[in-house]
Amino acid sequence: MTAGAGAGVQGSRSRRRVGDGADSPDGGRQRAAKRERTAGWGFVLPAVMVLLLLNTFPLVYSLLLSFTRVDTSTGLQIGEFTLGNWTSLMHDGQFWGSVSFTVVFTVIAVVVEYGVGLCLALLLRESLAGAGFFRVLFAIPMMLAPVAIGFMWRMLYDQSNGPIDAVLRGLGLGSPGWLSGSHLAVVSVVIMDVWEWTPLMFLLLLAGLQAIPTEVIDAARVDGASALQVVVRIIVPMLAPVSVTAIFLRMIDSFQVFGQLFLLTGGGPGTATTSTTLFGFFQGFQSFDLGYGAAIALSLLVLVIVVSTLFLSLSRRMLQRVET
Amino acid sequence: MTSKARWRYIPLILWAIFVIFPLYWVLITAFKDNRSIYGGAKFIPFVDFKPDLGAWASILGGDNSILGPLWHSLLAVTLSTLIAMFVGTAAAYGLARYDLKLAWMGSRDISFFIISQRMMPPIVAVMAYFILFRQIRLLDTIAGMTVVYTGFTLPLVVWFMQNYFRQVPVSLEEAARTDGASRFMIFWRISVPLTTPGLIATFLLAFSFSWNDFLFAVMLTQTRATTLPIAIAQQQGQLGTAWWNICAISLISMVPMIAAAIVLQKRLVTGLLGGSER
Numbered sequence: 001m002t003a004g005a006g007a008g009v010q011g012s013r014s015r016r017r018v019g020d021g022a023d024s025p026d027g028g029r030q031r032a033a034k035r036e037r038t039a040g041w042g043f044v045l046p047a048v049m050v051l052l053l054l055n056t057f058p059l060v061y062s063l064l065l066s067f068t069r070v071d072t073s074t075g076l077q078i079g080e081f082t083l084g085n086w087t088s089l090m091h092d093g094q095f096w097g098s099v100s101f102t103v104v105f106t107v108i109a110v111v112v113e114y115g116v117g118l119c120l121a122l123l124l125r126e127s128l129a130g131a132g133f134f135r136v137l138f139a140i141p142m143m144l145a146p147v148a149i150g151f152m153w154r155m156l157y158d159q160s161n162g163p164i165d166a167v168l169r170g171l172g173l174g175s176p177g178w179l180s181g182s183h184l185a186v187v188s189v190v191i192m193d194v195w196e197w198t199p200l201m202f203l204l205l206l207a208g209l210q211a212i213p214t215e216v217i218d219a220a221r222v223d224g225a226s227a228l229q230v231v232v233r234i235i236v237p238m239l240a241p242v243s244v245t246a247i248f249l250r251m252i253d254s255f256q257v258f259g260q261l262f263l264l265t266g267g268g269p270g271t272a273t274t275s276t277t278l279f280g281f282f283q284g285f286q287s288f289d290l291g292y293g294a295a296i297a298l299s300l301l302v303l304v305i306v307v308s309t310l311f312l313s314l315s316r317r318m319l320q321r322v323e324t
Numbered sequence: 325m326t327s328k329a330r331w332r333y334i335p336l337i338l339w340a341i342f343v344i345f346p347l348y349w350v351l352i353t354a355f356k357d358n359r360s361i362y363g364g365a366k367f368i369p370f371v372d373f374k375p376d377l378g379a380w381a382s383i384l385g386g387d388n389s390i391l392g393p394l395w396h397s398l399l400a401v402t403l404s405t406l407i408a409m410f411v412g413t414a415a416a417y418g419l420a421r422y423d424l425k426l427a428w429m430g431s432r433d434i435s436f437f438i439i440s441q442r443m444m445p446p447i448v449a450v451m452a453y454f455i456l457f458r459q460i461r462l463l464d465t466i467a468g469m470t471v472v473y474t475g476f477t478l479p480l481v482v483w484f485m486q487n488y489f490r491q492v493p494v495s496l497e498e499a500a501r502t503d504g505a506s507r508f509m510i511f512w513r514i515s516v517p518l519t520t521p522g523l524i525a526t527f528l529l530a531f532s533f534s535w536n537d538f539l540f541a542v543m544l545t546q547t548r549a550t551t552l553p554i555a556i557a558q559q560q561g562q563l564g565t566a567w568w569n570i571c572a573i574s575l576i577s578m579v580p581m582i583a584a585a586i587v588l589q590k591r592l593v594t595g596l597l598g599g600s601e602r
Binding site: 277 | 415423434446478581
């Protein structure tokens with residue numbers, strides 16, 4: 001239960017390699033090891049080249065873009081060097097608004113998804129008639145395209161023709177206006193995200209739960225621990241590595257939220273649900289200011305790197321404490 | 325067990341309703357016409373409204389035919405996933421089995437470089453792609469989308485496959501090696517077949533990521549290479565939103581994903597967690 005933290009980046013410690021243990025004289029072994037490395041590069045090099053070309057190069061290009069004024073009037077000519085994009089970005093209230101929305105949205109959504117996912121996984125841990133049905137059903141939402149999900153929730157939240165408000169009216173309640181108030185719109189967007197992504201948390205945590213040996217739990221039960229104590233004292237700590245992976249995965253994706261929002265709220269009302277990706281899209285592709293859009297995109301990258309580094313180092317410390 | 329377990333159905337059923345209802349709504353809306361959508365919520369087909377096949381006729385060869393986008397999606401996503409699988413599986417194998425060194429970097433650093441690409445928000449790459457593709461005429465082409473999706477899913481493939489290769493014992497490979505098989509043969513004939521479940525799971529996950537993508541497609545395609553998610557978004561036009569079409573296309577785009585779910589079942593999760601559960 002040690003790997004998997006750090007999003008599975010590091011593997012098991014005791015992995016063996018082909019060619020280990022070949023008993024030859026020391027000089028021959030060194031030469032053999034060198035040949036092994038060259039052979040290894042044959043496998044890895046294509047992927048590294050593809051990524052340098054398709055990810056690193058665009059990244060550097062975007063960095064350059066963010067320091068130039070892109071002139072759209074002359075057919076997207078790249079203009080001269082300027083710091084203008086970055087200085088105006090630092091003073092752009094809309095940009096900071098989008099950052100704070102993205103952070104708030106991510107924190108609330110991931111916490112709720114983790115909580116609900118854990119509860120559902122705990123409920124389905126022991127065998128239960130129909131467990132297979134629930135497992136498959138609970139996984140379905142994450143398979144839908146974000147675009148479809150955005151439209152779907154727009155229909156559901158619709159004030160005149162949507163089912164939710166129809167039911168509320170039937171109960172004699174008024175419509176809260178799901179997407180019209182700026183605070184409620186954030187809640188509505190989070191509900192959509194919880195619907196879409198709790199499945200992933202649920203699946204990961206369920207797999208983690210099933211890997212916990214039942215003897216450990218049975219022993220605690222025999223010692224007189226209550227069900228709640230077992231969950232808090234044994235299951236949750238033992239689930240920590242899986243939890244870190246799951247939360248990390250969701251966090252990164254949630255920072256990049258775009259399609260669902262674009263079609264559900266379009267970033268509105270006003271700019272209440274404009275995520276940073278959405279803001280970058282508006283600036284880069286609708287106002288056609290690609291230099292500014294690139295600066296926005298890169299600040300999102302910086303944000304993701306800072307937050308995930310913080311999260312991973314914090315969780316590593318936490319995991320060490322759990323293990324000792 | 326019996327009486328104690330029964331209460332658990334209450335939260336499970338409540339969540340099931342929360343999951344099912346939106347899907348149900350999409351399903352019935354795909355069979356509604358203009359009249360059944362506007363003028364209040366209609367819940368039950370045949371009782372509240374008369375099912376209508378207009379949407380299906382319209383998207384399957386009618387005015388809003390999605391056959392083009394469906395073809396573009398299938399082509400670009402399948403091709404890119406295959407390329408990413410081939411290149412990524414080889415890399416994952418190399419990283420899991422060999423101690424690589426490049427200046428100060430070891431296997432772990434290279435592996436981290438590849439996997440960390442997942443952290444880069446697509447919006448960063450898409451701005452650059454837009455300008456670069458314009459210059460080399462890849463904008464709005466299936467080839468262009470294939471290239472983009474390959475880069476998009478490759479880190480994921482490497483990450484997953486690395487975990488699978490680490491679970492495969494090396495003893496078989498060593499046996500083949502003493503028999504004089506070449507390195508590539510060992511990889512291709514022995515190691516890859518041993519990870520078949522992992523290969524399937526990884527393929528389907530990578531496929532679904534590109535299949536559902538909206539950001540790249542909305543910025544890099546216009547007409548000749550539009551994908552299914554774009555076809556969905558386009559149903560919202562100046563003359564109003566064709567909700568019935570949106571729902572029908574959404575259902576169609578779910579088909580490969582549902583098929584994936586049936587094949588995947590538990591395997592996906594094992595891939596995500598790698599060796600951590602053992």
